[in-house]
Structures are given as structure tokens and as C-alpha cells.
Amino acid sequence: MDSFVLYSLLSAVFLFFVFVILRKRHRVRLPPGPKPWPIIGNLPHMGPMPHQGLAAMAKVYGPLMHLRLGFVDVVVAASASVAAQFLKVHDSNFSSRPPNAGAKYVAYNYQDLVFAPYGPRWRLLRKISSVHLFSGKALDDFKHVRQEEIRVLVRALVNEKTKVNLGQLLNVCTVNALGRVMMGKRVFGDGRGGADPQADEFKSMVVELMQLAGVFNIGDFIPALEWLDLQGVQGKMKKLHQRFDRFLSGILEEHKIKAGEGDRKVKHTDLLSTLISLEDADGEGGKLTDTEIKALLLNMFTAGTDTSSSTVEWAMAELIRHPTIMARVRSELDSVVGQDRLVADLDLSNLTYFQAVIKETFRLHPSTPLSLPRMASDSCEINGYHIPKGATLLVDVWAIARDPNEWNEPLEFRPERFLPGGEKPNADVRGNDFEVIPFGAGRRICAGMSLGLRMVQLLTATLVHAFDWDLADGLLPEKLNMEEAFGLTLQRAAPLMVHPKPRLSQQAY
Known part of the structure; x- marks a missing residue:
């Protein structure tokens, strides 16, 4: 065993020096960035919070940076103008994902929508999601579901006599x-909206996934060391995948059994029934498989729930x-x-100040502070710098939204900046204005953006x-912990513990 480890390390060192020699022979003008360490490159510079670490580096090296993580070229966009170059001007060149352990070991080996390679299969999955779940018609057809589940939550809060973990x-x-x-059914609970042990377990699975x-x-950036799993990440991903697969397989099998017991001519009333029907129908990219259906469900239940909540x-x-x-929003x-x-739902368009708050x-607090990575299909030039073929692109959404060149007092919570007379009165969060792109932009913009917006x-x-809201345990609002937790999504480091007090007439509840 020791000899294998030594061989792998020596191989990594050898490949590193070959890489350096070839780079020197083919010198090109790369974007600026911190000097990499031998073998591991700039991995130590990322810090415990990569979106914050990259934002700090951008202040030193500029909004377009080049890093080397292991043997992988990485380019970082940390300003609106640079992000627009990648996600608008060169969007087609950056529409695929680089290889990564998460897609391999959790997301059914790239068979999901989020990590699938750009091509016919991805277009099929995207079309299915766009038409059947996230279209304007689908959102309108199911608005009663959203309102009913929110009413369930409201009733649970009305009946709550102690402090609650709101995020839960x-x-x-x-x-x-x-x-x-x-x-066509609830996943957790009995319809009373309270805490549920299974729901707590599911949320812990989602949070663990986002953390991993x-x-x-290291294995993603130094392939020779992947088999060692030095950080234990791959082992944890495999175990987590097994838990998710049991959950999703149970859902799929139960749905198929119920569908078999019913009239097959009945119109599909939920997405899963539609997906199952597509297993026997040829589309642009071919038939769907059970694995692809489970991978889509995984995307929806992870990317589509915890981000909104x-x-x-x-x-x-x-x-x-x-x-x-708060008082101004409530008055409106x-x-x-x-x-x-x-x-x-129909009230939302009439709430001008509230929309600015959102x-x-x-x-x-963008739900994904550091965009999911993309990969350059071919080399190109951005702002006079060479971007190598195969380079990984990271867009620091968090840094862009706090750029003092774009925002006055960027660390302050000021909804007025989005109102007429403010600095960005017409800014849109749907991927058209790159100063604020919480859902990303371009071809691989979040498929569930419209649903996420409405739900939030x-x-x-x-x-x-x-409700009126008091913090638990007599905590003063100015003392509330607003620190971020590590992970792919922007979780709170400390859960929001509150006391809700009904403020409307009794008939409203």
C-alpha cells in the first residue's frame, strides 16, 4: 500500500514539472493571479469560504483572475462586466461542466440536468423541466398548491407556543x-406543517450535499491522487448517494405501482407521471431512463427546495x-x-417596495454565492487575456453583488437602491443584468428560476x-448572528430562532 502511495505522489510531482515545462514553452498572456504552490497550485489560497477568498483576491489582482488548482486552469469572473463576457458574449463556449466528484458519485454519473454535458441529452432534460414544471402555464396551474402549503405553514406558526426554527x-x-x-403528494408530515423527523433527516442530507x-x-484537480481520496470527500459522497437513491427509488417505485393500478389513459397530473410516460417515448435525445428520472428528482429536491427556504x-x-x-413592507x-x-400570487406584482426588498x-445573500463551474470548450480571448481550452470558469456572484464600483455602500441592506431614483431601479435578477445574478445567466441559468422567485x-x-416577529431568548435584533456557513449554497451559520405572533384578523388564518 505504501509503495502505491509513493508511486502516486512521485507521478504527481513528475506530471507537475512536465506541466510547468510545457507551459513555459508555450507562454501566453494569462489573466493575473497569485503565484501557485508546487503541485497543489492555488488551492491553499481559496480559504474556508471560497466565495469570500476569491473576492479578497480580486481586490488585489483584478476582476478577471487566473488560478491553477492542481493541474487545472481556473479563471474567475468577479465583476459584472467580466461575467457578461463569459456568460453572454462567450456563453456557447462555456456551456459544459468540468469533471467533478459530485457529479460522478452523487448525481448519477452526470445523468442529471445540472451536471449533464452540453448536448442533446441536456437539451432534452432542460426542455422537459421547462415545459412541464417551470413554464408560466405550469406555475399558474399549480399556484393553488403553493398557496395551500404556505397556509399549512401559517397555521402551524399560529399554533406554535414556543420558539421555532424558522428555516426548518x-x-x-x-x-x-x-x-x-x-x-401529487406531500413528502413529509401530516399536513399540519410542524417539524417532522423525516424532514429533518432530508434537510440534513441536502445540507451535507451542499457542503460536500x-x-x-483535490482529486478533481490532481487526477493521479483521486484514488487516495485524501479529504474523504468521495467516500462521504458515495454514502450520501446511497441514502438519496433509497429515498428517490422508493418514490419512483411507489408512483409506478399506483400508476399501474389506475387508468393509464388518465391525464398526467404531476411531473413524475409525465417523466415515467416519457420512458416509452422517443424525444430529441432519446428515451428517458429510471436513472435519469431519479437524477432529475435529485436536482429538483436539492437545488429547488433548500435554496428557496x-x-x-x-x-x-x-x-x-x-x-x-419591515414596517414599510408591512404597510404596503x-x-x-x-x-x-x-x-x-396576484398581489405580488402590486408590491413595489416589497419586490425591492426581495x-x-x-x-x-445569493443562494449560490459561487456559480457552479463551467468549462471552456475551446480557447478564447477575454479582455485581452488568453483563456485556455479546458479551463474551469468560476463566477463569484457574491463578489459581484458587493462590488463597490457597482453599488453604493454595498454591505448595507438598502432596498431603495432598486426603486425609481435609486442606483439600479431597473435591475433584474433573471440573468439579464450582471450586477446581480443569483440564478446565474446564459444557457445554464438555473432551470427553476421562475418557481424559485415565486416561492421566495x-x-x-x-x-x-x-406575523409580528421576536427573536428567541430575548436576543436584540442588532445582535443577530448574520455569519455565513460553508457550502455550495449560502446557509446561515446559526439558524433563525423566532417567536411568531399573529397580527391579522382571525378569519385570515
Whole structure:
């Protein structure tokens, strides 16, 4: 065993020096960046919070940087103008994903939508998701589901007499709303909206996935060392995949059994029934398989739930910390909605100041602070610098949203910046304005953006409108912990513990 380890290390050293010699022979003008260490490159420079570490480096080396992580060229975009070059001007060249352990060991070996190589299969999966789950018609058809699950959450909060972990209950709500759309039933709980041990276990699985996916795995950047799994990441991913696969296989088999017992001519009423029907139908990329269906479900239940619930948790934390802003939002809600009913989807477009609050939340707390990596299909030139073929692209969404060249007082929570007369009154979070791109941009923009936006808006508006909020244990708002936790998604380091107090007329609940 020791001889194998020694051989692998010697091989890595040899390949490193070959790499350096070849690089010197073919000198090109790469973007600036910190000097890499031997073999491991700039991995030590990433720090415990990569999105923050890269933002700090960008202040020194500029918004377009080159790093070498192991043997992999990495380019970083840390300003709106540079991000636009990659995701708009050169979008087609950066539409594939680089190899990574998460896609291999968790996401069914690249058979999902998020990590699938750009091509016919990816287009098929994207089309299925866009048409059947995230289209305007689909969102309208299932708006009653979102409103019903939010009402379940509201009733649970009304009946709660002790402090609550808001993020925990939000996660149950978002998972059940998505579950009813996808499978026609709730995933967790008995419909009363309270905490559920299975839901807690599921959330822990999602958080673990995001934490593991956020690790810069040495094996991804030094292939000769992949088999050693020096950080233990791959082993943890394999075990986590088994847990997810049991969960998803159970859902799929149960649905197939129920479909077999019913009338096969009945119109499909949920996404999973539609996906199962596509196993026997040829499309642009061929038939769907059970594995691809489970991989799609994995995407939806991970990327489509925890991101929304954590964004709402950040929004509520900011509003509790800023009572003047909270009061203005609540006044607008009372004016538009009144105090005899809960907020509905149709109200959202009439809430101008509230929409600015949501945009400001997405700016300061983007659910994915460091974009999922993309890969250069061919070499190209950006801002006069050479970008090598095969280079990995990272867009630091978090750094862009806090760029002092784009935003006045960027660390302050100021919704007014998105109102008429503010600095960015027309800024859109849907990938068109690169100063704030919480869902990414270009071909690989988040497929569930429209659903995520509606869920975040409706949940946050309802919580602000329906309840007064006190922090647990007498904590003062100005003392609230706003630190971030490590991971692919932007979780709070400390959960938001609160006491909700109903403020509407009894008939509203």
C-alpha cells in the first residue's frame, strides 16, 4: 500500500514539472493571479469560504483572475462586466461542466440536468423541466398548491407556543409544495406543517450535499491522487448517494405501482407521471431512463427546495434587523392585501417596495454565492487575456453583488437602491443584468428560476404580513448572528430562532 502511495505522489510531482515545462514553452498572456504552490497550485489560497477568498483576491489582482488548482486552469469572473463576457458574449463556449466528484458519485454519473454535458441529452432534460414544471402555464396551474402549503405553514406558526426554527419549517413547506407538484403528494408530515423527523433527516442530507459539493476536492484537480481520496470527500459522497437513491427509488417505485393500478389513459397530473410516460417515448435525445428520472428528482429536491427556504430565512433575518424597512413592507402589504386574508400570487406584482426588498436579499445573500463551474470548450480571448481550452470558469456572484464600483455602500441592506431614483431601479435578477445574478445567466441559468422567485416572494410576503416577529431568548435584533456557513449554497451559520405572533384578523388564518 505504501509503495502505491509513493508511486502516486512521485507521478504527481513528475506530471507537475512536465506541466510547468510545457507551459513555459508555450507562454501566453494569462489573466493575473497569485503565484501557485508546487503541485497543489492555488488551492491553499481559496480559504474556508471560497466565495469570500476569491473576492479578497480580486481586490488585489483584478476582476478577471487566473488560478491553477492542481493541474487545472481556473479563471474567475468577479465583476459584472467580466461575467457578461463569459456568460453572454462567450456563453456557447462555456456551456459544459468540468469533471467533478459530485457529479460522478452523487448525481448519477452526470445523468442529471445540472451536471449533464452540453448536448442533446441536456437539451432534452432542460426542455422537459421547462415545459412541464417551470413554464408560466405550469406555475399558474399549480399556484393553488403553493398557496395551500404556505397556509399549512401559517397555521402551524399560529399554533406554535414556543420558539421555532424558522428555516426548518420553511424547508418542510418548500419540499412539500414541490412534492405535490412533482408527485401529487406531500413528502413529509401530516399536513399540519410542524417539524417532522423525516424532514429533518432530508434537510440534513441536502445540507451535507451542499457542503460536500462546496469542497475543492483535490482529486478533481490532481487526477493521479483521486484514488487516495485524501479529504474523504468521495467516500462521504458515495454514502450520501446511497441514502438519496433509497429515498428517490422508493418514490419512483411507489408512483409506478399506483400508476399501474389506475387508468393509464388518465391525464398526467404531476411531473413524475409525465417523466415515467416519457420512458416509452422517443424525444430529441432519446428515451428517458429510471436513472435519469431519479437524477432529475435529485436536482429538483436539492437545488429547488433548500435554496428557496434559505433565501426566505435570510430575508426575514434582514427585515427583523431593520424594523423601519419591515414596517414599510408591512404597510404596503396591509394597503394592497388588507388584514382579512393572506397574500396571494396576484398581489405580488402590486408590491413595489416589497419586490425591492426581495431583490436586495438576492443581492446580499445569493443562494449560490459561487456559480457552479463551467468549462471552456475551446480557447478564447477575454479582455485581452488568453483563456485556455479546458479551463474551469468560476463566477463569484457574491463578489459581484458587493462590488463597490457597482453599488453604493454595498454591505448595507438598502432596498431603495432598486426603486425609481435609486442606483439600479431597473435591475433584474433573471440573468439579464450582471450586477446581480443569483440564478446565474446564459444557457445554464438555473432551470427553476421562475418557481424559485415565486416561492421566495410568496413565502416572505406571507410571513411579514401575517406575523409580528421576536427573536428567541430575548436576543436584540442588532445582535443577530448574520455569519455565513460553508457550502455550495449560502446557509446561515446559526439558524433563525423566532417567536411568531399573529397580527391579522382571525378569519385570515
